[in-house]
Amino acid sequence: MPAINTQKKESAFWDKQKETISVADLKSLQIAKLRESVRFVAKHSGLYKQRKKLLEHNASFNSLDEFSKKIPFTTKEDLLQSELYENLCVPKKNLVEMHSSSGTSAKPVYSFLTKQDIQKSSEYLARTWYMQGVREESLFAMMASYGLFSAGLLNHYAIQQIKSFIIPVGGSSALKTLGILREFSVDSCAAVASYYPYLIAMAKQNNIRLSDLRLRHIIAGGEPFSENQRCYVEKELNAKMYDQYGLCEINTGIAGECAEKNGLHILADYVYPEIVHPASGEVLGENQEGELVLTTFYKQASPLLRYRTGDITSISYASCPCGRTMPRISRIKRRTTDTLFYKGINIEKPYIAKLIEGLQGYLNPYIWQIELNSDAGRDEAVLKIVLEQGERENALDHITAYLQRSLDFKIKTRIFTADELARLGNSKLKNFLDNRNN
Amino acid sequence: MPAINTQKKESAFWDKQKETISVADLKSLQIAKLRESVRFVAKHSGLYKQRKKLLEHNASFNSLDEFSKKIPFTTKEDLLQSELYENLCVPKKNLVEMHSSSGTSAKPVYSFLTKQDIQKSSEYLARTWYMQGVREESLFAMMASYGLFSAGLLNHYAIQQIKSFIIPVGGSSALKTLGILREFSVDSCAAVASYYPYLIAMAKQNNIRLSDLRLRHIIAGGEPFSENQRCYVEKELNAKMYDQYGLCEINTGIAGECAEKNGLHILADYVYPEIVHPASGEVLGENQEGELVLTTFYKQASPLLRYRTGDITSISYASCPCGRTMPRISRIKRRTTDTLFYKGINIEKPYIAKLIEGLQGYLNPYIWQIELNSDAGRDEAVLKIVLEQGERENALDHITAYLQRSLDFKIKTRIFTADELARLGNSKLKNFLDNRNN
Numbered sequence: 001m002p003a004i005n006t007q008k009k010e011s012a013f014w015d016k017q018k019e020t021i022s023v024a025d026l027k028s029l030q031i032a033k034l035r036e037s038v039r040f041v042a043k044h045s046g047l048y049k050q051r052k053k054l055l056e057h058n059a060s061f062n063s064l065d066e067f068s069k070k071i072p073f074t075t076k077e078d079l080l081q082s083e084l085y086e087n088l089c090v091p092k093k094n095l096v097e098m099h100s101s102s103g104t105s106a107k108p109v110y111s112f113l114t115k116q117d118i119q120k121s122s123e124y125l126a127r128t129w130y131m132q133g134v135r136e137e138s139l140f141a142m143m144a145s146y147g148l149f150s151a152g153l154l155n156h157y158a159i160q161q162i163k164s165f166i167i168p169v170g171g172s173s174a175l176k177t178l179g180i181l182r183e184f185s186v187d188s189c190a191a192v193a194s195y196y197p198y199l200i201a202m203a204k205q206n207n208i209r210l211s212d213l214r215l216r217h218i219i220a221g222g223e224p225f226s227e228n229q230r231c232y233v234e235k236e237l238n239a240k241m242y243d244q245y246g247l248c249e250i251n252t253g254i255a256g257e258c259a260e261k262n263g264l265h266i267l268a269d270y271v272y273p274e275i276v277h278p279a280s281g282e283v284l285g286e287n288q289e290g291e292l293v294l295t296t297f298y299k300q301a302s303p304l305l306r307y308r309t310g311d312i313t314s315i316s317y318a319s320c321p322c323g324r325t326m327p328r329i330s331r332i333k334r335r336t337t338d339t340l341f342y343k344g345i346n347i348e349k350p351y352i353a354k355l356i357e358g359l360q361g362y363l364n365p366y367i368w369q370i371e372l373n374s375d376a377g378r379d380e381a382v383l384k385i386v387l388e389q390g391e392r393e394n395a396l397d398h399i400t401a402y403l404q405r406s407l408d409f410k411i412k413t414r415i416f417t418a419d420e421l422a423r424l425g426n427s428k429l430k431n432f433l434d435n436r437n438n
Numbered sequence: 439m440p441a442i443n444t445q446k447k448e449s450a451f452w453d454k455q456k457e458t459i460s461v462a463d464l465k466s467l468q469i470a471k472l473r474e475s476v477r478f479v480a481k482h483s484g485l486y487k488q489r490k491k492l493l494e495h496n497a498s499f500n501s502l503d504e505f506s507k508k509i510p511f512t513t514k515e516d517l518l519q520s521e522l523y524e525n526l527c528v529p530k531k532n533l534v535e536m537h538s539s540s541g542t543s544a545k546p547v548y549s550f551l552t553k554q555d556i557q558k559s560s561e562y563l564a565r566t567w568y569m570q571g572v573r574e575e576s577l578f579a580m581m582a583s584y585g586l587f588s589a590g591l592l593n594h595y596a597i598q599q600i601k602s603f604i605i606p607v608g609g610s611s612a613l614k615t616l617g618i619l620r621e622f623s624v625d626s627c628a629a630v631a632s633y634y635p636y637l638i639a640m641a642k643q644n645n646i647r648l649s650d651l652r653l654r655h656i657i658a659g660g661e662p663f664s665e666n667q668r669c670y671v672e673k674e675l676n677a678k679m680y681d682q683y684g685l686c687e688i689n690t691g692i693a694g695e696c697a698e699k700n701g702l703h704i705l706a707d708y709v710y711p712e713i714v715h716p717a718s719g720e721v722l723g724e725n726q727e728g729e730l731v732l733t734t735f736y737k738q739a740s741p742l743l744r745y746r747t748g749d750i751t752s753i754s755y756a757s758c759p760c761g762r763t764m765p766r767i768s769r770i771k772r773r774t775t776d777t778l779f780y781k782g783i784n785i786e787k788p789y790i791a792k793l794i795e796g797l798q799g800y801l802n803p804y805i806w807q808i809e810l811n812s813d814a815g816r817d818e819a820v821l822k823i824v825l826e827q828g829e830r831e832n833a834l835d836h837i838t839a840y841l842q843r844s845l846d847f848k849i850k851t852r853i854f855t856a857d858e859l860a861r862l863g864n865s866k867l868k869n870f871l872d873n874r875n876n
Contacts, residue, residue, distance in 0.1 A: 084621060097605075098603070098605055115601065137531050145584075147609055152584065165531075165533040165534060167586075169585060170584050172586060
């Protein structure tokens with residue numbers, strides 16, 4: 001029945017023409033859009049005014065290489081040091097919304113939006129959600145916080161394009177959320193990645209049967225998570241879990257895994273992705289690991305040129321069995337800032353996460369935090385954990401001994417309930433918390 | 439300069455034609471829309487299926503009186519006892535969003551929306567916000583929770599119609615909220631009424647100068663508040679505070695005060711308001727106090743006929759100096775459920791609120807809660823309060839003595855900080871909390 005097959009294949013795409021554009025056509029489009037962005041920013045942005053001449057002079061590049069060579073980076077530091085509206089490229093009265101980074105820095109970074117910015121965002125982001133299984137007939141629970149966190153409202157608008165039934169769960173409690181997932185037979189949902197282990201822990205603690213849920217497509221964003229964590233969540237919730245990537249300064253949901261789960265298709269006709277060496281800034285080739293750098297095509301209010309995301313990944317233009325030609329970035333394993341410096345030692349988050357996964361059975365390997373404190377001039381490290389249900393507190397001896405075998409520094413271990421440790425609800429639980437006075 | 443005056447007057451209305459409709463035309467429109475609603479519900483709603491014949495038979499009423507006489511009430515109890523989709527009047531696939539009452543009852547009431555329901559909601563609700571001072575050039579902070587609480591998203595959509603710059607503050611902390619109000623010179627904002635005294639208390643506690651804020655239009659909804667509370671908030675924030683009324687089952691923002699602050703103009707071409715005697719159900723005349731009953735005109739998914747809101751008010755069709763002909767309901771002072779039954783005594787919320795206002799100077803009269811507990815078969819009442827800054831704990835003696843003079847029952851008093859008592863953030867602080875086993 002070829003007719004049915006064709007139809008099936010068609011319905012796998014939100015916008016087949018754009019999603020299967022040839023790489024050559026994509027690159028032409030990128031050059032054209034990049035020129036527009038550079039000219040627009042040079043003309044309107046106060047943030048770039050010192051580079052105005054440079055940008056104007058270099059806005060007629062003829063290749064992507066030339067763009068990378070001639071246009072300087074923008075860093076988060078640039079944004080943090082700028083005035084409130086310094087990068088604003090439209091009259092203030094054209095603004096209709098704003099979002100703010102959840103950042104660890106005291107000063108948040110704001111992203112402003114015009115009505116057209118929101119329309120373009122919704123139009124492109126819908127593609128990511130559709131690719132990850134969200135359909136008109138889906139019953140979708142948005143479990144990310146709404147409000148200033150861009151992943152709530154901006155993804156909500158995108159899914160409205162698909163006309164799904166959206167349940168805006170937002171910051172509801174875990175028990176209320178579990179009740180809604182069950183009562184409405186929700187089939188698709190989104191949350192920050194660490195929310196799923198928390199939700200599972202809360203269900204078990206309250207004797208709520210996860211087998212009563214009907215989830216099929218679980219979307220996780222906002223923070224890196226391991227393949228082990230994915231396997232755990234997929235098994236417990238009996239659903240497929242897809243990674244999604246975005247950041248407030250550029251936009252939420254700009255890349256996501258397709259059903260192949262082999263890299264995240266990035267909306268390369270909405271933003272221009274480059275991978276650069278984190279130290280030298282040199283542009284790296286396909287499949288080489290480095291820092292993701294993004295340039296916006298469709299942000300009138302807060303455009304950014306060659307923005308250093310701080311996220312470490314690689315990019316591939318190889319064809320994907322799903323049929324999409326949009327390049328794929330590998331899953332973000334760490335950020336350039338994912339390191340604590342403690343008593344002369346670099347503590348890398350992926351290393352700690354791996355180590356803690358080795359304690360599975362004793363503790364919940366996906367809900368933890370290392371806190372560094374300085375008390376009367378002496379620094380100390382504390383690992384906060386959640387014991388597996390049924391585990392007695394004497395599991396602590398095993399855990400402590402295991403950690404001391406593997407770590408070059410002393411660390412205290414403290415036991416919490418899942419609720420205590422993740423009581424911030426849908427917010428991200430920071431794995432590294434540095435309270436030392438610097 | 440009559441030309442300028444005319445222009446000014448024009449811009450006071452969002453939709454002058456609809457807002458200044460003659461009362462006679464309004465009543466004709468209401469009859470036509472009510473007939474449509476009755477027929478639609480009779481045809482599509484499972485909730486009303488036992489009354490289907492009755493509704494069909496009576497759908498051709500010729501007057502509003504006849505409508506009231508022939509169509510039975512719908513109660514919250516009806517909704518609580520119904521199946522999940524029992525009142526759903528459209529195919530499930532047409533749903534795009536839902537909201538849930540924050541209700542005190544264990545089981546929440548859901549309101550479902552089609553795309554058209556949202557469009558109609560935004561179109562009509564925009565009128566309330568515009569009337570209360572929100573303009574295209576406004577910098578508006580939405581400080582109600584987003585998510586399942588309908589006041590967040592549905593008002594957000596309405597204000598999008600006005601094209602204001604919306605800062606979706608949502609559930610941000612009080613300190614973050616104060617920072618944003620100041621940094622962006624926010625001129626208009628909305629929150630549940632009790633959030634304002636909390637925000638003021640937090641500013642004072644943290645030495646944040648309220649005179650640095652630039653608020654002009656403060657909109658408060660979600661719960662009754664006294665004129666004293668309004669005066670206090672207006673003085674502290676140097677802005678005008680307007681009351682707004684709505685409920686999840688019908689819609690948020692369906693009535694609001696104009697600049698006259700003399701009753702809330704209700705969107706009587708979007709819902710049909712009646713006032714009935716709470717006990718007999720008899721329809722009451724203008725200016726007589728009774729329970730507000732509402733029928734929806736533009737809810738496809740979850741329509742309601744003669745819904746008993748439980749809110750006590752009166753209605754007036756008298757002309758308003760603002761020029762609007764939409765009838766005004768008086769400010770809600772209490773709900774039919776605003777009474778605690780304790781040791782044979784009826785405790786009325788307005789009475790307690792008034793009593794506590796008499797303690798101004800000693801305590802914050804707008805942040806309090808009475809909790810009833812039963813411990814080993816013995817009931818006890820606890821009043822939780824926040825002392826005024828600088829007040830020593832021995833103010834407690836005065837407070838206790840004052841309360842015992844005025845109350846017919848024993849009550850313990852406990853002192854909290856504003857943050858502890860209102861730590862639920864933007865959620866409503868329930869003044870009455872009944873934890874007794876029934």
